[in-house]
Amino acid sequence: MASPGLPLITTLPAELSMLSLQSIRDIALTVQRPGMASTESATVSKLLALPAELGNAIYRYTLCDDNNITLTRYNYKLPALLHACTRTRKEASATYDIENTFDIDTPGFDPTVMLRFERDAQQLVDLDDITYYTGSDASSGYYWDNLRRWLKAFLTARRLVSRIVKRGRGAPTPSRQRRSRL
Incomplete structure (x- = not known):
């Protein structure tokens, strides 16, 4: 609440330049509010300052599970630690x-969860280690379009993995490969 003796400023004077506005924003960002850490300590996480070996041990402890992780359309989400920062x-x-x-639930050959998982997986995931559950309704014959989409996505991912593995073993880069016309 403003005090009665001070006028409430509702607009900025026209003579303020963009540089002045940026300076005001910078000052506002550095003001420490009660109960908040200063900007210096808030920008550098103590987790990221740890040695790599210790950080990796913490990642394994928090992210790895001895049991298979079942991914369904209703429970698919990345762990919160992966959303902390880039x-x-x-x-x-x-x-x-x-x-x-990972066990990926694909009822009726629905490829939605598999596509989301493969989009989010930033590292090489061995596709043979993934179990896909189609459920008992897969044989009813109503899911041919889903099966076609699922197989296309699966085979595209397998070709991508194959290209990555071949490139890592001394194969020529795509710019040197001879392109064939179909």
Whole structure:
């Protein structure tokens, strides 16, 4: 609440330049509010300041599960740690993607969850280690369109993985490969 003796400023004077406005924003960002950390300590996480070996151990402890992780249309979400910041996601996503075993529920050959998982998996995931559950309704014959989409997505991902593996073993880069016309 403003005090009665001070006028309430509702507009900025026209003579303020953009540089002045940026300076005001910078000052406002550095003001420490009660109960909040200063900007210096808030920008650098203590987790990211740890040695890599200790950070990886923490990632394994928080992200790895001894049981298979079942992904369905209703429960698919990345762990909260992967949403903390860009650097944490880059460092921890490999641990999550590679060191866990995923079961993907694909009722009626619906490829939705598989496509979301493959989009989010930033590291090489061995497609043979993923179990797909289609459920008992898969044989009813009403899911041919889903089956076609599922197979296309699966085979596209397998070709992508194959290209990555071949490139890593001394194969020529795509710019040097001879393109064939179909």
